[in-house]
Amino acid sequence: MYQDVILDHYKHPHGRGLRDGDAEVHHVNPTCGDEITLRVRYEGSRIEDISYEGQGCSISQASASVLNDLLVGKDLGEAQKIQGVFLELMQSKGQIEPDDAMEEILEDAVAFAGVSKYPARVKCALLSWMAWKDATAQALDQEAKTA
C-alpha cells in the first residue's frame, strides 16, 4: 500500500500552501480526522492553481500533492476526465491493475491502486479530489452569477 511514490509526495508535497483562489472549501474525513482546505483558481476553463493546506495521514496528504501535479494547467474537461479515472481506480476494491493507458492518464496517481483494497483508506485518498470537485462547482457557480 505504501508505495515509494506515495511516501515521496507525503514527505515532499507539491504545491502545498494556500494562495489566491476563486473559491475555497474545507473538507474533513470524520472517520480519521483528515482535513483539507483547498482553493482553486481558474482562467476561463483552465486551472491556474490548486492550493491547499491540510493535516492527516500520508495517503490523504500525498493524494493532494498528486492532485496538484496532475490537474494544474489542465483544462476543466480534461481534469474531470482524470478525476473520473482516479475515482474508478479507487472504487475498484483492488480489482483494477492499472495498464499503460491508465498510467498515461493518472501518472503518479496509479500508485494509489493498492489503497483501493482498504475500504477505510479510500476516503483518505479521495478527500482532496472531492474537495477539488466541490471548489470547482463553487467557482463555476460564482462565475455564472457574476456573468
Place this chain on the structure above:
Amino acid sequence: MTTARQGLTGLLDTEAIRKDFPILERELHDGKKLVYLDNAATSQTPRQVIDTLSEYYEQHNANVHRGVHVLAEEATALYEGARDKVAEFINAPSRNEVIFTKNASEALNLVANMLGWADEPYRVDHETEVVITEMEHHSNIVPWQLLSQRTGAKLKWFGLTDDGRLDLSNLDEIITEKTKIVSFVLVSNILGTVNPVEAIVRRAQEVGALVLVDASQAAPHMVLDVQALQADFVAFTGHKMCGPTGIGVLWGRQELLEDLPPFLGGGEMIETVSMHSSTYAPAPHKFEAGTPPIAQAVGLGAAVDYLSSVGMDRIAQHEHALTEYAVRQLQSVPGLRIIGPTTAEDRGAAISFTLGDIHPHDVGQVLDEQGIAVRVGHHCARPVCLRYGIPATTRASFYLYSSPAEVDALVEGLEHVRNFFG
C-alpha cells in the same frame, strides 16, 4: 526486554486464559500472529460464551414471556436468569433494577429521554442544567446535547487538566442547585483515566442532582459495585466484557425506575392497553419494549460467569501490572507522547498516544501489517483531541488475555513504524 519484565506482579496465567479464546490463535498477513490490542473497542469472545449462544439457538430458541410451551419457558428462564447474573455481578440490590438495552449508548439515551419526559422533581427543562465532562464518549455527549436543545436546559461540563484528568477545581460552580443530572464516565475510553466518583457524587447529592455513571470501560475491567458507587444510574455494554454485541445494561435505583416514564412503547412493557390509553408493567419490563435481544442477554450472562470465574479483582490486578509495564515501555519509544495519565495510578488499560508527526492512521496500518490490531482516530471522543490539540491518536488497549510479550510486540512494531516513515 526480558529484564524489563522482571518485577511485574499480579499477572494472570495468560497462556491458560488464551486457550479459551479461539480467535487469538488466528494468524494474519502470511503467518503473523494476531496481537489484539483493541479491547476498548470490543473484547474477544471466550469459547464458553460462544457455546452458550450455540446451545441457546440449537436447544432453547423461542420468544420470551407469555409462552406456555417448553421452549418459551426455557428461553424466558435463561433470559431472566441472565438478569440475575448481571444483578449479582454489579451488586444490585434488586434484579428488577437491571434493564437490558442493546448497548451502552441506548442505556444513556434512555436516561436522557426519561428525564426529558419526566414530571417534577426529575424533569429537565429550560430552567435547569445538565452536567457532563470533556472526556465523555460521544454517546454521553450527544444525548445530552439533544435533550438540552429540545428542553432549553443548559449543558455544562468539567474540563480536563494537562495530564488527562478531570479538572474539578470549579466543582461547586459547575454542579449547582439548578443541576438535574450529572453524567460522567468512570474510566475514559481514550485517556484511560479512572475518575474520582466520590467527590462528584457527594456534590451532586448536596444539590439533589441525579448521577449517571458510564461504566462501559469499567465493567469489563474492575469490580463494579453499583451500591458502593452511590450513583442513581449505571450504564455499560456486553461486547466489551466478553459478551456478544447487541446487549447492554442500564442499572437504575428502583424508586427512580418506578417514578420515571417509559421511553419506547410496545409489547412487553405494558400492563393493559385500550385504544385510548395504557398502563405500564413495573420495571425493568417498563423499559424493555418489544422482543429483547434474548440470545445476547443469555450470552452476557455466560460472559459474566466467565469473568467471575477468573475474578474481577484479579483481572484488575493483571491489567494494572500490564499498564504499568506498557506506559513505561511505550515512553521509551522516541517521539511517543502518551495522551492521558503517564503512570498506572488511577488508570485503566487503554493507552492513547501520538508518535511524532506520523498520522495515527499510518501508525495503525503499518502495525496491522505486523499483525498488531490497535484503534486509530478520535475514538468517539473528539473533544479530547481538540483539548490536546491533536487530530487523532493511536490507542492500544489491553484485557485479561493480554500479555507483556504483546506489549513488547507493540513497542517493536512502533520502532518499525518510525523507521518506515522516518
